[in-house]
Amino acid sequence: MSAYIIRRLWQMLPTMLGVVLLVFFIFNWVGGDPAYVLAGKISNQEQIDNIRRQLGVDQPYWVQLGIFLKQIVTADFGASWSTNERVSHILLTRLGPSLTVLVPLTILATLISIGLALAVAYVRGSFTDRMVMIVCTVGLSISILVYIIVFQYVFAYKLGWFPVQGWGDSFIQNLFVYASLPILIGLVVSIAPNLRLYRTFFLDEINQDYVRTARAKGVSENRIMWIHVLRNASIPIITFLMAELPGLLLGSFLIERFFSIPGIGREVILAVERSDFPVIKAITVYVAFATIATNLLADLTYKAVDPRVQLK
């Protein structure tokens, strides 16, 4: 097991290096000389020269790459081009709000989807099943933008049940006042695809021999569904959830933007709008590293929940 982990960690290095190269390619090669971008933001020519010198723009590409690698390792990307805030400070302070919305959202969405999917899978082929599937398909085809616009208008603006937008300093207030409508919207948007997916996981298990055996020896239907089927279907569900985890770091761009939640996702959009390259570079690289790490974690969890899996 430990040999496997060490080998996997070792194998992560080329991928991480590739991510660094790709981000470097996008920003330093495609993006070109930042002087053009900076000229529109900073009037002080001395400051622009300073930033260019720090990035080594006038030096060969391999020196620039070296500077970039050093920035990543030391987590020091300098200051934002727009607000002059330290990039490391931006990342740390924006993480909390994103997680405040997304952790409860993910937990609730998973539990609700599993419950509904089990129920729908149990009555598979029936009218209810078909109706639920149709509602899911239609619901999925409406843009998330529309859900946010309409929910914000109806529940916050018209009915006044929730604040239209905002964010405070107290965690409790944020979670129960400001985050509740974003979480509700997130639930509506994520339950439809999850339900469809989990239903197929359950359907795969329901037709297995062990279900028939359990039924033959007189196990109750409830026990079959909640214990036997759920346990076996949890393997693909956990794999799927692990793949979704990096999204937690990113937040949901749109929800955070509409509700003015100072999270990572909103920061990315702001940074793209302002051409604030250091912030985008830092977020892209670290989120990619987190994704690579969760991929390993997903494989390990997979092994933990399913003893049949052989790790090679």
Added chain:
Amino acid sequence: MATDLAALRGTRAPTAREIPHTVSPGLWTLAWRRLRSDTVGMVSLVIVAAFILMMILSGAGLIASDWNREVGVNYAPPTFLGEEATATAPASITLPGAGNAAGATQYKSNIVDPIGDVIEALKAGKTPGEAASTGTLPPPETAEEKSVDPLAEVMADIRKSEASKAAAKPVERKATLPFGGDKWGRDVLKKTIKGSETSIFVGLAAATLATFLGTVFGAIAGYFGKWVDDAFNWFYSVFSSIPYLLLILAVAAVLQQKGIFTVILILGLTGWTGVFRLMRAEYLKHKSREYVQAADAIGASNARRMFLHIFPNVSHVVLVQLSILVVGFIKAEVILSFLGFGVPVDVVSWGSMLNEAQNELILGKWWQLVAATTAMAILVTAFSLFTDALRDALDPKLKGRAGA
């Protein structure tokens, strides 16, 4: 000829007509038959085809080419709501004399309007000549006066041009439009059609680009294996480590000039990973099959084996992937354009319509939001159902696993 020979031999050979059709139908024929019997699949195919036809007609400038014209009053409500709702519309902005046929927003200016009376007269059904005579312009002069007045010719010209202007410029701004109007009174129906053109074109083009890249990369990686496979796998794992939307935004940040082709390029260059994974697996599976060995034996080159022999056998996977990508890219384009990172402002797309609609909703003008949402929902639902039907038709073993 065969018949002649048979006649010579004195036996009767079966004519071509009588030979039972023994050629077994191919994959595509079978798939088409299965799709034909799938009602939901066929209905969604018709809807998708209608949207694509609309895209082509609109792209060719045959319909909705004048979407940018301000044909209605500001925020003209949909026709079925009636004009009552226009009470809130700022009538004072409408042009003088712009009172429409229904007379909903009559504007009467305090300023002396030399041609106002002429227009009124025109509306009353008089000919331009008669109308001009009712105006404040002096009546046409007699021959006698003409000989005295040195400006008679000029005056006659002015009179003529005023009359023709009044006749040619009925600034007819409708109080209602079929699907309503936007802030400037542009027809929402036409905007929706034009927006469909942009969104569907971006979706189709980007999906084609991404599928092409994924197929070529996957074919090379799966077919050659060894270090080539390793290299492409490394490339794949790098691209798939960066969350998709983040990668798109990062590329959008550095590409300064905006345009439809920039959006297509961004989506296409970042979206090939899913197709690559599937195609690599398919090529890995097929490369050692007997028909490929046979092709090798008759001296077919690598490229020939990859794209002439193996590709037709895996093309159904490509088609389904393409179909899935189109839906994903249409959604992505809408979000990008909404955020202002997508198509430029002078191009209308569903995303830019939603962006406008967001502010209109606060004013209670919901029709643009509903129009863009409905058009998109119908297309995306039809496309998803069609994709499911296509997959079932091409690979019946998977039937009933929709959404997997």
